Amino acid sequence: MKNYIIAIWMVAVITISANLGQGQVVDVLPTVETAPAYGGDDDADDPAIWIHPSNPSLSTIIGVSKNDDGGLHVYGLDGTQIQFIQFGKINSVDIRYNFPLNDQKVALVTASNRSNNSIAVYKVDPSTRRLENVAVRMIETGLGEIYGLCMYHSPKNSKFYSIVNDKEGNVEQWELYNNGNSKVDAKKVRSFSVGSQTEGCVADDESAKLYIGEEAVGIWKYVAEPTDGEARTQVDQCGGGHLRADVEGLTIYRAGGRTGYLIASSQGNNTFVIYERQDENTYIGTFRIAAKGSIDGCSGTDGIDVTNVNLGPAFTKGLFVAHDNKNSGGSSSNYKLVPWDSIAGAFDPILKIDTSWDHRGIIR
Ligand code: CA
Ligand code: CA
Numbered sequence: 112m113k114n115y116i117i118a119i120w121m122v123a124v125i126t127i128s129a130n131l132g133q134g135q136v137v138d139v140l141p142t143v144e145t146a147p148a149y150g151g152d153d154d155a156d157d158p159a160i161w162i163h164p165s166n167p168s169l170s171t172i173i174g175v176s177k178n179d180d181g182g183l184h185v186y187g188l189d190g191t192q193i194q195f196i197q198f199g200k201i202n203s204v205d206i207r208y209n210f211p212l213n214d215q216k217v218a219l220v221t222a223s224n225r226s227n228n229s230i231a232v233y234k235v236d237p238s239t240r241r242l243e244n245v246a247v248r249m250i251e252t253g254l255g256e257i258y259g260l261c262m263y264h265s266p267k268n269s270k271f272y273s274i275v276n277d278k279e280g281n282v283e284q285w286e287l288y289n290n291g292n293s294k295v296d297a298k299k300v301r302s303f304s305v306g307s308q309t310e311g312c313v314a315d316d317e318s319a320k321l322y323i324g325e326e327a328v329g330i331w332k333y334v335a336e337p338t339d340g341e342a343r344t345q346v347d348q349c350g351g352g353h354l355r356a357d358v359e360g361l362t363i364y365r366a367g368g369r370t371g372y373l374i375a376s377s378q379g380n381n382t383f384v385i386y387e388r389q390d391e392n393t394y395i396g397t398f399r400i401a402a403k404g405s406i407d408g409c410s411g412t413d414g415i416d417v418t419n420v421n422l423g424p425a426f427t428k429g430l431f432v433a434h435d436n437k438n439s440g441g442s443s444s445n446y447k448l449v450p451w452d453s454i455a456g457a458f459d460p461i462l463k464i465d466t467s468w469d470h471r472g473i474i475r
């Protein structure tokens with residue numbers, strides 16, 4: 112009898128622990144979806160939000176098509192397509208502001224091109240909201256099969272980087288620089304291995320940290336500076352942690368005082384997992400994007416992005432964007448847009464809503 116009671120007690124403790132470990136799981140609702148990515152299959156992947164310098168409601172979502180005849184898409188905040196450039200099988204895209212291109216400071220966009228294992232480089236023209244190629248040459252990486260990409264603007268030396276990876280777990284960091292003639296060139300400044308297949312990554316420009324998802328394993332935190340070594344700590348794990356393989360897209364919500372959130376796509380259970388941005392990246396909670404009206408819910412998400420900035424009437428408290436692998440239940444794919452305050456307000460206590468951090472501002 113005593114053993115029986117102990118067994119019951121242990122089951123109860125384990126059940127309570129598991130529930131506490133899972134935290135809150137909430138549903139949030141999209142308000143906009145983009146036009147589908149080019150190609151009839153799951154061809155969309157990673158998005159990046161570009162913030163218009165003077166009228167934030169004219170900001171855009173830059174998306175990809177990894178179809179063989181794919182490229183980069185640009186969508187308005189109402190989801191309509193502004194531009195589609197067809198130049199290859201584009202997997203991931205990221206953006207950084209204030210890149211010095213002769214007498215201009217431009218929003219620089221880089222993307223991983225699986226057709227030729229290169230890094231594509233574009234700038235955003237604020238007057239048209241369209242992308243313009245500014246690569247001086249084809250920047251071919253040393254990777255056998257390029258996959259994910261993220262960017263990093265160093266607070267230490269002000270240099271800009273693209274960090275790319277492949278399905279073997281190899282990572283390469285490329286320094287981007289003005290070639291003196293308003294074009295961008297790049298040179299490889301570090302390479303290392305995560306261990307196994309990786310794709311999603313994000314750099315925190317204020318803390319100089321680099322987060323990389325090892326798809327079947329979990330999330331790792333490295334230093335983002337190319338000269339500071341490859342020491343790493345594990346933020347969370349697939350299976351035993353709050354993630355269900357594959358861990359895919361990663362993004363950072365920036366609030367004041369270097370606080371905010373690290374957000375990950377947990378593809379295996381169609382959820383998004385939120386951690387503290389600072390310190391030990393403590394787990395906070397989990398959300399799903401459900402269907403709302405004519406907009407279907409979000410599943411199988413690869414890439415994500417988020418901004419804290421007020422993007423005008425449609426997204427006054429910021430915006431979260433996620434790839435959806437089955438648009439309207441079909442095989443085509445697109446992006447779902449969710450107001451940040453819908454996500455923040457779904458948790459108890461509510462998450463931070465801080466629109467003050469300026470992506471074009473000086474790094475603190
Ligand atoms: Ca993947
Ligand atoms: Ca869907």
Ligand code: CA
Pocket residue numbers: 144405406407438439
């Ligand atoms: Ca739809």
